[in-house]
Structure formats: C-alpha cells, structure tokens
Amino acid sequence: METNIKEVLNVLKAPAPHMVGDGFRVHNFFPSGYQVNMDPFFLMDYGSKIEFSARKEPRGVGIHPHRGFETVTIAYHGAVAHHDSSGNSGVIYPGDVQWMTAASGILHKEYHEKNYSLTGGPFQMIQLWVNLPAKDKLSKPNYQAIKQSEMPVFNLTDDGGRIEIIAGNYRGLTGAASTFTPIEVYNARLNTGAQANFNFPKQYNTGFMVVEGSIRINGKDTAPVDSFVYFTHEGEEIQVEALENSIVLILSGAPINEPISQYGPFLMNTEEEIQQAIEDYNQGKFGYLEE
Template sequence: MKTRKAIHAADYHPIADLITYNPLPSHKLRQIDPFIFLNHHGHQTYPKNNNGLPFGPHPHRGMETVTFILEGDIMHKDSGGHESVIEAGGIQWMTAGSGLIHAEVSSEKFKKEGGDLEILQLWVNLPAKHKMTKPKYIGLQKNEINHFKLDEDKVNVQLISGEWEGQKGSFETISPIMLSTIHLKAGGKFTKSIPQEENVFFYIVKGSVELQGEKIPFRNLVEFNNDGESVSVKASEDAIIILGHAKPFNEPIVAQGPFVMNTQQEIMQAYQDYQAGKFGSWDHE
C-alpha cells in the first residue's frame, strides 16, 4: 500500500457569494504533479432569481480544466465556438492548450429557479511538448460517462479517464491520466492498483473515509508517498472522493493567473498573445 505523506485541509476562499474551498495549492503543497489546482465550490443553496456562478470570460493557456458538477449546472461558452449546459453528475474537460477564452456561468434556468450547487474544478498540467496543442472542449452528462459498481454495489465508480479493471474512461486524454469520481456507501471499500512511480490525487468531497485505519474527513486532500502499488479505501460514512493518478512530468512550472507554462518568458508571451487577440474573439452576449 502507498503510505500517506500528509493531509492538507482545504482553505476557505469565498468568491463573491460563492462558497469556495481551495486545497491545492497550499502553503505546504505546491502541486501533485501533474495535478496543480483545485477549487471546491459549495455545497450551498441558491435562492430564486440569483446571479449564479461568477466566472465570466477569461483566458487560459498551457493546461486543462476538469469540472465536476455534483449539484446545479454550468453553462460553458468559449472562443472556439463550443457551448453546452452540463447538469448534475456531468463532467467538462477543456484543453486550453495554445489558448482560448471561456466563461463558466449558471444556466438561465438555474438563475431563475435556484437550487443546490456543488462544483469542483481541477487543473491538470500539460507537458511542455503539448503546451501549444489545439484547444478542445468536451462536456458529458451523467448518463454519458462510464460507471461501474464494486463491493456488492456499495461503491460506484464514475470513470472519467484512464482504465480500471478493464473498464475505460469516457474522456481521451493527451497524457495518460486516470481520473474518477467515487461514491461510497457507509462501509463500502475498494483497492485501486497504482504504479509506484505515479503520483496520486485524492480529495474527499463529502463524508469521511479510512486509509489504513486512519479516519479522514471531507474537504481534505491526501498526499501519498511513492512507496507502494495500491491505495485501499473504506467509507466511514456515505462519502464522495475524487481519485486520480499519473506519472509526474518533472518539468519546471511557472503559473501566473490563468496561464501555466514552463518559463516566465512563456508567461509574458501568453499575455502578449492574449492582448493581441490570438486566443480568439469573444462575441457572446
């Protein structure tokens, strides 16, 4: 088993009226290469006639965003012409690559009717050789994503990318990355094989779980040592976790605002290109 190195509690950083916790990066943890950033929005209940999510048009380059919609919805629009509304249980995977502008806001229906909202966004780095790849966006609803059950149906795995016990994830990725959302009923357990050299991304969204007898509550990120070849989890109560693993890129990283590159010069170039209109035009209302 991989032993846990540290537990990192998510810091509270509200954005406007949006409840937001941020476990990565923190003052003790810069990244879990290639996983570099996580925001956990909610859980909260919006009233009728609300303003919805506050993420209007903004640029990205050099990384990917994976957005987990647990409750509520997200309306995505970008300068590449992609547009969708993804509802509860769905996933968005956007490859910013060479650069694009996008907005992530609530649908008109959600703003009018209100309701529960809980959304997480994970940033995944791109290796240097793929930083300037063509931008791409795919949004899948809950029923379009591969899922399977374990431990007499007490564990439900939503397999986003990579492979697990012969099952294949619903998103093709540029670099080999395994990523899943796992719902566990109290007492449910699983063991996932993970190569020793791969880094593990493990975040508890709801409930609490046990790792090698240690109980860890929600809104905590677990950092593992590269000393074993599996992770074994048992739910202390009904729980949701996000589990990912991948080989680290082991490349220099310079992150500034919405851009994630390898050098400061590349960051400066990203700002210049954005200001010069090279990320596409934004003509959405």
C-alpha cells in the first residue's frame, strides 16, 4: 500500500562544538558536521544552550564580509546586536529573527547585546546560511528584522501550543520573511502530548532541529533535544508529537540545484566568482563599517 508519509532518514546528534569569535559556541550540523543535502539551506550552526558569565566588553564576532547568500539568525535565549555596512543595525531577543541578505556583498559584525552582556545568563541561537540562485547573488543587500510579536501564529487546539511562521506558508498563514526561493521556516512550540502536522512537497529538502524537549515523529521515531531530524524525499506528510514541552525549528525548501563554490564567507557558483568576490572585498567594494 502506498503511503504519503515522509519518513525519517536519520536522527543526527550534535557534532562537537567550536567557537565562532568569542561569543558563539556552535555545533555545525551541515555542511561540515554531516553530509546532508538541505539545499537551499547551505549551513546550519546550532548554538546549544550555554551560560555566559557577566562581562563589560560584549563577546561576539568582529567585522567580516559575506557575498552570495543570506544569513538567518534565530534567537532562543540571550540577545544579539548586529551592524552592517549598508547602515542596518538591530537587536534580536528570544523569539526574534534577523534575516540579512548579503547578496552582492556586505560587511557585518555580531555580538552580545550590551545589557545581556552585563548580566550574562543562558544563550541559545541558530544561524542558517540560505543560498541564493545565480540570478540573485549580486542583488542589493537587504535586512529584515522580524520580531516574534510580528510573526503570524497558528494556535493548535486544546492548548497544544503554537506554530510561528517565520517564512513560507502554514495552514494559510504566510510567514513574515520575504524570500528569493520557496522556503518554509517555522518555530513549533509544542506542549506535552500535543501533535502537529506538516506537509512539504516530495522534492523539498526537509529537516527539523529539536531546540528544546523531545519529540516523536510519525508515531515511531524519537528525537531528543539538540538533535537534527533529516527526512527522505518520499511522501509529504509529517506528524510530530511532543513527549515533553518542546521547541522545534522546522526547515523545508525547494532545492536550487545549481553548482556551489564556497570559500570562507563567500558562496558563489564558480571559482571565478569566488576570486572576483575576494578582489572586490580587497578593493573595499563591500562598503565600510566602524570597529
């Protein structure tokens, strides 16, 4: 009998962490941690929950360039400040999202927000690199600051929790972020025993990051906190049950299916374009940003 269930291919444990700057301890699930194809999501750095001590000088990452993709930072604990060479700046707090389109080239810096730094406390974030198709890689940089309060929300029945739609479309609700290609990004905040259903086209690359709690998928596969659930391309329907109060980042997207050439903070289609990016950066074409 043919089924329309999208089966779990793997439940992946968090790879060993490493530091990005002095403010972000991350587990790189892909591309270096595991060989999973999540196109158009090229990279996922998962910052599992950690306690930072109080400090006057904020920790973070200094000025660095990007070209050819978007960085999407999702906050769960703590607060992050951002400045870039296009004149954008902002702070994201728990539940908020910062969606920066580097595209033709940008300089930016990310660091712990001043007041959070002074008090310290729990810190937990996810950063995604979302690839851009070749035709959009040199488009104008952009910045979308998305507060949790501005996200469309689908409330589950019987106080089961809520689905916050960051990008894409869930049950007729369209996400807050504007995207270049079809992408689904939601935060599912599920109470114990709650069930939620998702439907994604077969060809989409789909994965769930368990940020808090633990879940059962399609009635059989369990995934604990800090694990990434990677799905097959068969079927479309996924059912999630929360085994305890849980937060799950839902990711699914139509693959761009173009060649990728990556060097450090540049994500292009060819080696020649990488060389051009390096040359443009060295010539100051990514703008200016004060230390």
